[in-house]
Each structure stands twice: as C-alpha cells, then as structure tokens.
Amino acid sequence: MDSKEQQHDSEDSSALQASPDAPSSEKQQDDSQPPNGGFMAWLQVAGAWTIMFNVLGLLNSYGQFQNIYETDLLKNESASTIAWIGSTQFLVCYLVCIFTGPLLDTGHLHLLLGIGTVVMVFGLMMVSLCHSYYQFFLAQTLVTGIGFGLIFLPASSVVSQWFSTRTPLAIGISVSGSSIGAIIYPIMLERLTGQIGFPWTVRIIGFMTLGTMLFAAAVMRVRVGKNPRKRKVIDLRHFKDKLYLIACLSFFVNFLGLYVFYYFISLYAIEVAGTDQSLANYLLPILNAGSFFGRLIPNWLAGRYGLMNVQIIFGIISGALAFALLGIKTTGGVVAFTVIYGFVSAPYVSLPIPIVTSLSPDKSVWATRLGMSFAIIGFGALIGSPVAGAIIGDNDNRNWTGMIVWCGVMFFASTAILTTVRTMKVGFKLFVKV
Template sequence: MNSKEEKHDSDSSTLREDNNALQTSPGVSSSEQLEPQDDAQPPPPPNGGFMAWLQVAGAWTIMFNVLGLLNSYGQFQSIYETDLLKNESASTIAWIGSAQFLVCYFVCIFTGPLLDTGYLRLLLGAGTIVTVFGLMMVSLCHSYYQFFLAQTILTGIGFGLIFLPASSVVSQWFSTRSPFAIGISVTGSSIGAVIYPIMLQHLTGRIGFPWTVRIMGFMVLGTMLFAAAVMRVRVGKNPQKRKVIDLGHFKDKLYVIACLSFFVNFLGLYVFYYFISLYATEVAGADRSLANYLLPILNAGSFFGRLIPNWLAGRYGLMNVQIIFGVISGALAFALLGIKTPGGVVAFAVIYGFVSAPYVSLPIPIVTSLSPDKSVWATRLGMSFAIIGLGALIGSPVAGAILGDSKNGNWTGLIVWCGVMFFTSTAILTTVRTMKVGFKLLVKV
C-alpha cells in the first residue's frame, strides 16, 4: 500500500456514523466547510487502506455466521430426521431451513432503510442479541413447532438484522476493488459452512445436541463482538425518513430484471446443498460416512468460487463473469445425470461449489452497480434480498416434490429442474446486459 493510499484511507476513515465534523479541503472556504454535506454524494471510497480492509474482516465474520449456518442446515436436517424429529417427514423438516432463508432475506427489507440512515451499530447489536438468543432457544427445543419458532423465525430475524450490513458496508469503502473485496468477505460463508456441519456431526455424539448448539451460539457471540467493534459506515446519520418498500425502485427496468434473474437462480441453486448427500447414497452407492461430508466438501469448493470469479469480475465486468459461470453451472447440473459413482459425486460437489459460488457473492455488486444513487444502496439490496429469499424458500420444496420418494425418486426431474433454472437465470441476466450496452461483446459491464 503506498503512502498516498494510506493518507486517503486515513482521511476517509474519519467519516463515521458518530462523526459530525466535516473534512477540510484545500481551496474550500470555511463557510462552505460548515455547510452539511449531502449524504447522497459521499466522498469517493478509498478503495483500500487499513479501515477499508477492516470492514472486510468484520463482514467476513458476519458471513461466517449467517450464511455459514444457513448453508449448514443439511446437517441439522440429518439430525432432526434421525433423532429429534424422526416422526416428521423429511419435506416437513426441510421447511425449517428453507423458511429460515426467507425470514433472513425478508427482514433485509426493513434493515436496508435503517442502514441507509446510519443505524449500523443498532442493527449489529440487536441482530447479535436476537441470533444468540435464538440459538440458545434451539438447544432447548423438543417439538417441531418449537424448532420452527426458534430456528426459523427467531434466528432468521437475527440473521436478517446483521446480514445486510455485511453486504452493504463493504461496497461503501471500495470502488474498482469492490467485487474482489466482497468476494473475500463472502468466503466467510464457505468456512462457516465447513466448520459448523463438522461441529454438529462430531460434537452431537459426544456432548449432545443441546450443548453443541450452545457452543455454536457462543461462537456467534464472540465473532460478532469483533464485527460490531470494527465496522463503520462512511457517511453520517441522515435523519431523512426512508420508505420500507419504495415502489419507485421498481420503475428501474434493469434493476427489476436483474432481481428476477437472481430469483430464478435461487429456485435451483440450493437444491444440491439439500439433496447431494441423499443422491450419493441412493444413486451412487456411497456409504453414509462419506455422504455426511459432501456438504462440507461442497462448501469448501465454494471458497475459491467466492474469490477467483469476483477478482475476474473486477477486471472483465460483473455481468460478463456471472453469465459465463451461470452457463457453466447449468451444464454441470446436467452432467450429474451421468455421474453414478461415489468418486464422481465428490468431484461434482467440489466443482459445483466453485462454479455456483458467484451467485452468492456477485449479486451484491451487480445491484449496487445498477444503482447510481449511493444513498439508497442498502434499501435496494434489502428489496432484492427479499426477492431472492422467495426463490430460496420455493426452490428446494419444489425439487423435493419433483423427486418424490427418494428410493424410487425422479432424480432426472430434480437435476433437470436445477439445470433449467441456471440457464433461465443466465438468459435473463444476459437480457439486462444487452439492455445496458447492446450487443457489444468486448465491453466491461
């Protein structure tokens, strides 16, 4: 980092939510300096420096907890099916996890306007308390409705309060490096989705499910204290009231169609997260011990899928990279039709985790790139996350209905469903690109 960048970061880091003083600039009169700045036009982001990368570290810990736990639900599902909720059907139990996605993303509608008005600390504090309390309640549950209330509703609300700040704040501190910085922060989800399932698998047999979940709750508390201590917004609090759902944003055709693309993709994206272990045992003949590790293996593959595509997106264009990986993901989904061996399924899990990962990390910078008014970035992200949450809610139950009885299930139909969703989503995003720059291929967009 050169001295010029360090100085720029030092200046920018003073623009915090609790700072009412304005920076002085050469050639600006004192009377002008005393005038309040328009929060819709914040200074250019430092695009690096200690404070900027500290925001990435804070966001990383949030992603470690939120998406790490959300993507670990397959392991919860296994425990519930075989022990705690063994009298309930698999599809009924699956609603706990899929509905938790919806609750998390739906809450982002409300947290977006709050974040745009500067209430970062409030969101992080309240979200941490609600999340930890929800996990502690999960450790006390015995019946289905208790798990649904504690894990789906309560913990889902806590996730929603802290998830959007992690997605939005990083974008405020970077410009050209924003996709890569967001990619680094989202790798936290990959690490969390490896660690949490392994914890559940190994600790539950030794100390029991209740204390395993309590330990996870203490982990969330410790890491979230770090995030709350280091994260900062770059503009002061704005007392202007914001609409929770501003329908005016839906007049932006590019934004709406992009959200439709993400919605369609999430109809298929998480299906393999839920069913890959079952496919390995029922179709590929894998033993149960190997199948239990497929979800962590898939999430481990997504680690580099958050980094490399996001780095490429910064150089060659967000939509360009997303479209390419969308095509690859669709083709890979159809390739599973020919994979019938345990080794092949393991290889599929690693590669699928990598090529599908950009659909978690790239929508954030794509939405902000389609939103020229930086003062409403969080609001727009919150609305788009709610739309994505509907896709996550619907997709896996629909795939389960297509599959039917797993022992005589329609695995071809489930795989085709995923592949078609990837290709359809890619076609819709290609439409957005065409509307923005026309049919020019060699354009960074």
C-alpha cells in the same frame, strides 16, 4: 490509487449517472471517492467476513441439522416437513433485510448489529432447549432467522461503501466467510453431537457467534453520510428502474435451483452412487470448501472484466454442470461434481451484491435496494428446494432426472435474463466491461 483505477472509477460513475430508469426522486450523492483499500477499508471486510461466517455459514449448514432431526430429535416428522425449518429460515433472513435496508441508509449500523446479535444468540440458545417441531420452528426459523436478517444486510452493504474498483474482490473475500462457516459448523454438529449431545453443541455454536460478532461490531463503520430523510420500507419506485428489476428477477430464478444440491446431493450419492453414509455426511462441507475459492476467483475476475460478464459465464457453466450430473453414477464422480459445483455456483451468492449497487446511481439507497433484492431472492430460496423435493418424489419412485433438469433449466433461464440486462445496458457489444 493509480491512473487506471481512477479511469475505471470515472467510467463506472458516468455509467451509473446515465441510468435512465432510476426513480426521479433519487439524486446522486457526490461523496468523496472511497479509499479503495487501506486499514479501515479492510477492517470492514474482516467484520463482514465474520458476519457471513455466522449467517450464511449456519444457513448453508442446515443439511446437517436436517440429518440430526430426521434420525433423532424429530424422527416422527417427514423429511419434507423438517426441510421447511431450513428453507423458511432463509426466507425470514432475507425478508428482514427489507426493514434493515432503510435503517442502515439512515446510519443505524451498530443498532442493527447489537440487536441482531442478541436475537441470533438467544434463538440458538432456545434451539438447544427444543423438543418438538413447533419449538424448533419458532426458535430456529423465526427467532434465529430474524437475528440473521438484522446483521446480514450491513455485512453486504458497508463493504461496498469503502471500495470502488476493488468492490467485487472485497465482497468476494467477505462472502468467503460463509464457506468457512459452512465447513466448520456441519463438522462441529457431526462430531460434537455424538460426544456431548445436541443441546450443548448448539450452545457452543451460540457462544462462538457471540464472540465473533463482538469483533464485527467493534470494527465496522458506515462511510456514506447519514441521510435523515424518512424511507418507505418497500419503495416500489425502485422497480421503475428496469435494469434493477430484471436483475432481481434473474437472481430469483437462479435461487430456485441454486440450493437444491445443498439439500439433496448427500441423498443422491447414497441412493444413486452407492456412497457410504459416513462419506455422504461430509459432502456438504466438501461442497462449501469448493465454494470458498468460488467466492474469490470469480469476484477478482469480475473486477477486471465486468460483473455481469463473469456472472453470465459462470451461469452457463453451472447449468452445463448440473446437466452433467445425469451421467454421474459413481462415488468418485459425485465427490468431484460436489467440489466443482461449489466453485462454479458460488458467484451467485457473492456477485449479486456489487451488481445491485452498480445498477443503483444513488449511494444513499444502496442498502434499501439490496434489502428489496434479498427479499426477492429469499422467496426463490424458499420455493426452490420444496419444488425439487416434490419432483424427486418418495422412496419407491425417485425422479432424480427431473430434479437435475429443474436445476439446470433454472441456471440457464437466470443467465438468459441477466444477459438481457447486459444487452439493455450496453447493447450487443461483446468486449465491454459491464
């Protein structure tokens, strides 16, 4: 580690210790400095990348499941009813993180990875046998969602333990796995369902997740020492830290609008831009392809110029881009919008993790705090898309303008709230890395 990195580490450490609103019971763990690189550290990134490939890759692919359910398996159900399978799966995954956080803080990494993998694969296999709505909801939303939640938090938390100044970049690389998964899985569903049928397509996906998760379980290791102290599942004392609380509020508001375009951009392209159905089916993979670079470049910039600084800038750009869709009425324009939106909105998935840990002075509760913040984010993901769907309305009177304004306002409101956190931490200084 060079002298500049040591200087940054010391500044970050002093800033964390100076947090005046942290719960008084928390004590700074003076662990040795993380290696900030090396073979074992990057193995954790590889393992976390694999988990993100499966969890967020499949969660962000639900739009393709929605198309299959609407046109075939659940064609007697309304589109909004079917959408609850995917949006509630997000919530279940993020809520489970409340319980996995304390377990991870006490050192039970491989217990979570093992049980989570079994539950996730079992849920996917059960999806392949479903025929009615309640069966899909139980198997895909509840069982698979619980499996996702058990393995998602370890991927988010463990990487932070192995890096200091490179934490944003390392997390960005690991979260980029979600973009690749969300490209591959929808294309698999699109291509294989017509050739071998939906049940065997889902079974193949289940076997893929099993094989890749065996790799993740083999390489991932907890670095921060075990803390045997019993933890509350929900410890409200953490919300006494005003910076942490307001940052969680910012993430919640953003997720009210973030995934709306994931669900509705294909429909917008067909109805407003006159896009061909076959091309519209590939807009979700195109969006996720754009998000791949959006997980990497902004996170690299955040390591150099500050986490919140970069997040605020990309939040402003995302809000402006959302409003720009009001004037886009052609297929080429929608495709360009989809790529750019995937890029500029991606930091809202990758940067909240290092932002939360940077606001948490006690490393031994990082997983607990991440779990609580994920639960808050989950409610935003649950509410946002159904609200947007209600704004859009039925086939006879679509309100696309209202939906677009909803997303743009959520981005700007979230950015304003995060700017408040930054101001509370460092004042009105502009050129400060924070």
